[in-house]
Amino acid sequence: MVSCKSVYEPREDSTMLETWVKKYAKGRVLDVGTGSGIQAIAAAQSNNVKSVLATDVQKEVIDYCKKCVKNKKIRFLQSDLFKRIKGKFDTIIFNPPYLPQDLQLKDLTIEGGKKGYEVIEQFLSEASNFLNPNGLILMVFSSLTKKEKVEEFIKNNIFDFEELEKQHIFFEDIYFYLLRKNELLKKLENEKITNVKYLTKGHRGLLYIGLYKNKKIAVKTKNPKSTAFGRIENEAKWLKILNKHKIGPKLLLIDKDYFVYDYIGGNFIIDYIKKSNKNNIKKIIKKIFNQLFVLDKLKIDKEEMHRPLKHIIMSKNKPFLIDFERSRYSPNPKNVTQFCQFLINSRLNQILKSKKMHINKQKIINLAKVYKNNKNKVNLDKILKQI
Numbered sequence: 001m002v003s004c005k006s007v008y009e010p011r012e013d014s015t016m017l018e019t020w021v022k023k024y025a026k027g028r029v030l031d032v033g034t035g036s037g038i039q040a041i042a043a044a045q046s047n048n049v050k051s052v053l054a055t056d057v058q059k060e061v062i063d064y065c066k067k068c069v070k071n072k073k074i075r076f077l078q079s080d081l082f083k084r085i086k087g088k089f090d091t092i093i094f095n096p097p098y099l100p101q102d103l104q105l106k107d108l109t110i111e112g113g114k115k116g117y118e119v120i121e122q123f124l125s126e127a128s129n130f131l132n133p134n135g136l137i138l139m140v141f142s143s144l145t146k147k148e149k150v151e152e153f154i155k156n157n158i159f160d161f162e163e164l165e166k167q168h169i170f171f172e173d174i175y176f177y178l179l180r181k182n183e184l185l186k187k188l189e190n191e192k193i194t195n196v197k198y199l200t201k202g203h204r205g206l207l208y209i210g211l212y213k214n215k216k217i218a219v220k221t222k223n224p225k226s227t228a229f230g231r232i233e234n235e236a237k238w239l240k241i242l243n244k245h246k247i248g249p250k251l252l253l254i255d256k257d258y259f260v261y262d263y264i265g266g267n268f269i270i271d272y273i274k275k276s277n278k279n280n281i282k283k284i285i286k287k288i289f290n291q292l293f294v295l296d297k298l299k300i301d302k303e304e305m306h307r308p309l310k311h312i313i314m315s316k317n318k319p320f321l322i323d324f325e326r327s328r329y330s331p332n333p334k335n336v337t338q339f340c341q342f343l344i345n346s347r348l349n350q351i352l353k354s355k356k357m358h359i360n361k362q363k364i365i366n367l368a369k370v371y372k373n374n375k376n377k378v379n380l381d382k383i384l385k386q387i
């Protein structure tokens with residue numbers, strides 16, 4: 001037998017994972033970080049498995065496997081995670097290096113980065129692109145890797161998981177997890193949306209980002225913790241209406257559980273104002289007022305325009321109103337008047353003063369009252385003249 005010091009000699013984690021591989025491996029299998037080839041061999045022995053691609057970042061490991069493992073179902077390839085991998089698999093196996101580097105061992109077979117979870121994080125951020133819709137991932141990690149972190153990465157990449165087994169060995173707990181694509185991820189991928197990642201959550205919605213037709217997009221779904229009813233449909237409905245008036249990010253797809261729109265990258269309004277000069281600020285404020293006037297005319301109340309801190313994004317010198325979850329038809333919409341309130345609030349006023357922009361609070365209040373009683377262009381223009 002050829003020996004090689006770069007090869008991870010199978011330990012308890014390997015033999016326990018091997019049992020799960022025998023039970024679950026199916027179809028086309030990818031064994032990432034194959035080491036001695038133990039998982040690849042176990043998979044190849046299963047009648048449910050058609051072929052196995054076994055990879056490792058270390059060339060010596062692949063050379064070793066090519067010499068020592070003779071199995072027609074298995075092909076070996078040197079690859080750093082998915083870098084040289086093509087196609088999709090039904091099963092992906094990964095017994096990663098998962099120990100923190102503070103041990104200073106400089107050993108690729110067991111160290112998974114500074115904190116121990118970096119290799120797993122990278123693996124999970126790419127895995128869905130290489131996994132068939134009903135595929136599964138068998139993965140190992142340890143309590144030394146930080147379970148909460150690993151679970152966060154799993155959720156951020158929109159996988160569901162199941163703990164198959166937990167074993168206490170010497171000074172650590174070892175976890176064996178089975179991951180599958182979440183239904184949302186499958187649906188989005190079915191629509192040709194790739195690289196889907198969790199971005200953030202609001203009270204009612206969860207926001208993801210992804211790629212669609214080579215463009216960055218955002219996906220909004222219901223926050224399962226929210227009891228609010230019909231918000232997703234509501235927001236998609238408003239976007240559809242407002243897009244016709246060139247307001248809001250462009251709506252791309254609608255489903256009952258989610259909608260997809262152009263991702264707007266840029267600064268929130270306050271950050272933009274802080275960074276910009278007087279002339280640009282004036283132009284932008286006027287553009288926002290004009291959009292809000294359209295909303296008033298359509299009798300749509302967007303709500304929250306008196307503190308629109310996270311509701312207006314500046315992108316390529318264009319203001320985008322976002323978040324229409326609470327929008328509603330109203331006989332008396334308050335978009336323009338609420339934005340007047342925002343303009344005269346003391347925090348914003350301080351910032352504007354530092355840009356040598358002085359807004360006459362009393363005049364704005366008076367003009368907002370006039371506008372409120374008669375929402376027409378003439379009255380809007382009177383407000384704009386004060387900016």
Ligand SMILES: C[S@@+](CC[C@H](N)C(=O)[O-])C[C@H]1O[C@@H](n2cnc3c(N)ncnc32)[C@H](O)[C@@H]1O
Nearest residue numbers: 008014033034035056057080081095096097109
């Ligand atoms: C803990 S060993 C597991 C070996 C074997 N699969 C087993 O279950 O015994 C981790 C393996 O992952 C490999 N590895 C480390 N970083 C990798 C990376 N970025 N891409 C692919 N393989 C990697 C190491 O060379 C090592 O062979």
